[in-house]
Amino acid sequence: MSAMVHQSGVRILLTMCFLFVFGHRAHSQTSEPSTVTTKRIESLPRLADVPPPPQPHPLLPVMHLAHESLLFLKTGVRDYSCRIVKQERIDGKLKPMEFMDAKVRHQILHNGQIVQRASLYLHFLGPEDLVDREILWVKGKNNGRMVVRRGGTRFEYLTLDLDPSGDTALQYSRYPVSESGILNMVTKLIDVGTSDLQYGECNVQIFENVKVDGRLCKCVQVIHPHRRDVFLFHIVRIFIPNDSPVPVRYEAYDWPDKHTAAPPLIEQYTFQNIQLNAGFSDAEFTRNYRDYKFRHK
Numbered sequence: 001m002s003a004m005v006h007q008s009g010v011r012i013l014l015t016m017c018f019l020f021v022f023g024h025r026a027h028s029q030t031s032e033p034s035t036v037t038t039k040r041i042e043s044l045p046r047l048a049d050v051p052p053p054p055q056p057h058p059l060l061p062v063m064h065l066a067h068e069s070l071l072f073l074k075t076g077v078r079d080y081s082c083r084i085v086k087q088e089r090i091d092g093k094l095k096p097m098e099f100m101d102a103k104v105r106h107q108i109l110h111n112g113q114i115v116q117r118a119s120l121y122l123h124f125l126g127p128e129d130l131v132d133r134e135i136l137w138v139k140g141k142n143n144g145r146m147v148v149r150r151g152g153t154r155f156e157y158l159t160l161d162l163d164p165s166g167d168t169a170l171q172y173s174r175y176p177v178s179e180s181g182i183l184n185m186v187t188k189l190i191d192v193g194t195s196d197l198q199y200g201e202c203n204v205q206i207f208e209n210v211k212v213d214g215r216l217c218k219c220v221q222v223i224h225p226h227r228r229d230v231f232l233f234h235i236v237r238i239f240i241p242n243d244s245p246v247p248v249r250y251e252a253y254d255w256p257d258k259h260t261a262a263p264p265l266i267e268q269y270t271f272q273n274i275q276l277n278a279g280f281s282d283a284e285f286t287r288n289y290r291d292y293k294f295r296h297k
Contacts, residue, residue, distance in 0.1 A: 050228050051200035058204040059193055062220050062238075066190050069245040073183045077246075078116065079105040080182075081278050083125075085270040088174045089254075094265060099125040103280055104181045107139060117141065119285040120177050121292075124151055132156060134292055137164060137177045138285050146177050147287050149294050159287075159295040174267055182246060182271060189250075192232055196222075199230055209242070212249050213272055216242045227255040234263050246274060 086098045101123045108116040117139045124133040133151030145161040146169070162169050164176035173180075179188075196202055203223040210219040217239040224231040234256075239249035249270045253263035287294040 050230055053198060053200050053202075057197050057202070059197055059202055059222065061206065062204060062222065063190065063193050063197070065218070065220065065240060065245075066186060066193060069240065069247060070183075070186050070190060072245045073106070073186060077106060077183075077276050078108060079103070079278055079280050080274055080276045081280075082182075082274040083272040084122075085272065086268070087265065088267045089265060090171070090174060096127050098127065098130060101125065102181075103278070103284060105280060105285065106183055114140075117285075118178075120180055121285060122177070129153060132293070134294060135177060136285065136287055136292070136294065139178065144178075147294055149292075157293065157295060182274075185250060185269070186247065189236075189238065196224075196231070199228075201226055201228070201231075210239065212239045212241075212270070215248065217248065218242065233266065244274075246276070247271070248274065 081101070081103050084098075084100050084102050086100070088095055103119075103121040105116055105119040107114065107118040119138045120135070122133075122135040124130040129152045131151055131153075132149075134149040135146055137146035142161060144163070146164050148160050148162050148169075150156055150158040150160075164178045169176065175184075201224055203225065205221045207219040207221065209216045211217065220238045220240065222236045224234055227234070233252045233254065235251075235253040237249075237251040238247050240247050249268070251268040252266040254266050256263050283289050284291075288296050
């Protein structure tokens with residue numbers, strides 16, 4: 001009898017820890033699209049009857065730069081490390097900046113066979129409630145789930161397998177980890193740009209020699225002046241170094257409403273200290289790797 005009570009108590013305690021540590025989303029996951037391109041703030045009605053696209057479209061030079069970047073990332077980059085500085089608006093609330101070190105592998109095929117799986121490892125440096133959090137995801141492994149060690153100041157060693165697209169994971173990020181990384185970001189930008197080529201009301205400027213972390217960059221700025229159903233953002237800025245086709249910063253803003261003078265930030269990502277083709281070992285994308293603190297299975 002006492003053993004049964006003890007087991008029941010353990011189950012209740014683990015359930016309470018799970019809810020306390022990772023929280024609960026009130027809305028159903030089925031309301032979310034299976035593939036996220038970007039999430040916008042539904043705050044104002046949008047206008048219909050978008051003007052037709054001008055010829056030539058002002059986005060064409062931007063699309064050229066994006067395709068150059070995509071080609072380089074797909075053909076010249078097997079993996080990379082970097083520090084990511086991230087800030088996102090989730091459920092209408094702007095979250096604090098997050099700092100994390102990342103290891104990323106791209107999927108590589110040879111003669112139709114996978115020789116390297118898309119993989120991601122993140123180690124959080126801040127803010128305080130996320131310090132030392134770890135996330136590991138490898139495409140096609142662990143039933144598609146990511147391994148998460150809580151980190152922070154309480155229950156820091158709690159380790160769980162979570163669905164990257166599930167409600168619990170998306171409390172902390174606008175995108176699943178399976179859609180993270182520079183390659184996925186550029187791919188999504190091309191998808192959005194391809195859609196925007198169908199319409200007018202698109203103002204484009206390219207500013208030369210803008211510094212990001214001391215590197216001279218082109219700043220590509222795209223503005224949709226009016227809120228419309230077909231547009232996902234008001235302003236986007238992409239920063240591409242003069243000496244590399246790999247973007248180092250991305251910012252997106254929503255349209256201001258009557259309560260805000262400035263466009264509210266939707267999301268921004270800065271990629272610092274990018275080291276291309278670092279040559280990671282397979283072991284660095286396993287939960288039992290010596291430098292990681294996941295609880296071993």
